[in-house]
Amino acid sequence: MPQVIDSFDDAPEMPHEEHQSTEYPFRGKMLTVRVDKVRLPSGKEADRELVEHPGSAVIIPVTTDGRVIFVRQFRYAIGEYLLELPAGLVDEGETPEETAIRELKEEVAHVPGGIRALSTVYMSPGYTEEKTTIFLAENCMPVNAEDDPDEPIQMMYVPLTDIPRLIVAGDDRVGDAQTLLGLLWLCRLGLA
Numbered sequence: 055m056p057q058v059i060d061s062f063d064d065a066p067e068m069p070h071e072e073h074q075s076t077e078y079p080f081r082g083k084m085l086t087v088r089v090d091k092v093r094l095p096s097g098k099e100a101d102r103e104l105v106e107h108p109g110s111a112v113i114i115p116v117t118t119d120g121r122v123i124f125v126r127q128f129r130y131a132i133g134e135y136l137l138e139l140p141a142g143l144v145d146e147g148e149t150p151e152e153t154a155i156r157e158l159k160e161e162v163a164h165v166p167g168g169i170r171a172l173s174t175v176y177m178s179p180g181y182t183e184e185k186t187t188i189f190l191a192e193n194c195m196p197v198n199a200e201d202d203p204d205e206p207i208q209m210m211y212v213p214l215t216d217i218p219r220l221i222v223a224g225d226d227r228v229g230d231a232q233t234l235l236g237l238l239w240l241c242r243l244g245l246a
Contacts, residue, residue: 069095071102084108084143107184111153112141112232114172114240115164115194121211122240123162123194124233128206137210138230139237141186150174150187158191159199162209167193172239177231186232188239217246 059065071092080087086106094100115123126137142157144150151169158164174187201207212220220228221237228234240246 071095071100074099103181105182105184107182108146109144109150109184110141110177110186110232111144111150111157111189112139112186112236113154113158113169113189113191114139114236115158115162115166115191116214116245117164117194117211118167120214122214122217122246123164124210124212125161126208126210136230137228137233139233141232151189154187154189154191158194159197160202161205161207163197163199164191164194165197166191167195172243173235175232175235188232188236190239190243214240214246217241 057068071094074091074093076091077089078086079089084107088104088106090102090104092100092102117123123140124137125140126135128135140157140161142153142161144153145156148156151171154169155166158166169189169191172188172190174185176182177184177186217237217240219225221234221241228237237246
């Protein structure tokens with residue numbers, strides 16, 4: 055039976071997996087696959103297949119007239135179009151905030167009047183250490199930017215007042231996890 059704790063802050067350490075060795079069967083431009091051999095609390099050995107990822111930023115762009123900018127793009131991995139908030143990988147030597155500002159300009163041709171980090175989350179800690187930082191970009195204004203012909207994107211403006219309708223049980227128009235987190239933050243902050 056799992057141990058019951060009263061507080062996250064006072065939780066005692068528990069036995070856990072211990073790293074023994076590492077192999078790298080694949081290294082790509084965007085991610086690396088790592089296989090760690092670990093010793094379990096029972097003393098048995100097991101393999102953990104992990105994806106190393108540089109991290110990412112997702113941006114909740116709110117325009118000066120109170121609309122949220124979404125992007126609709128084809129996602130090859132699932133073979134579908136998704137409605138998402140702008141997002142992108144953190145480039146080497148770049149902070150997540152710099153990534154957010156760059157991606158906002160590249161994907162939707164806007165710059166923020168102000169930007170702040172809301173939360174940093176692990177997207178799927180069962181197999182990757184990828185961290186995504188969620189940013190609120192307020193008073194976004196359009197700027198000139200060049201389209202990337204290899205990343206066709208459609209933009210959609212949604213009034214803040216309509217955001218709660220995108221996060222209703224059974225409505226799957228927004229199926230991207232980091233977008234859903236961003237929309238929940240808008241509601242939590244009382245902006246939607």
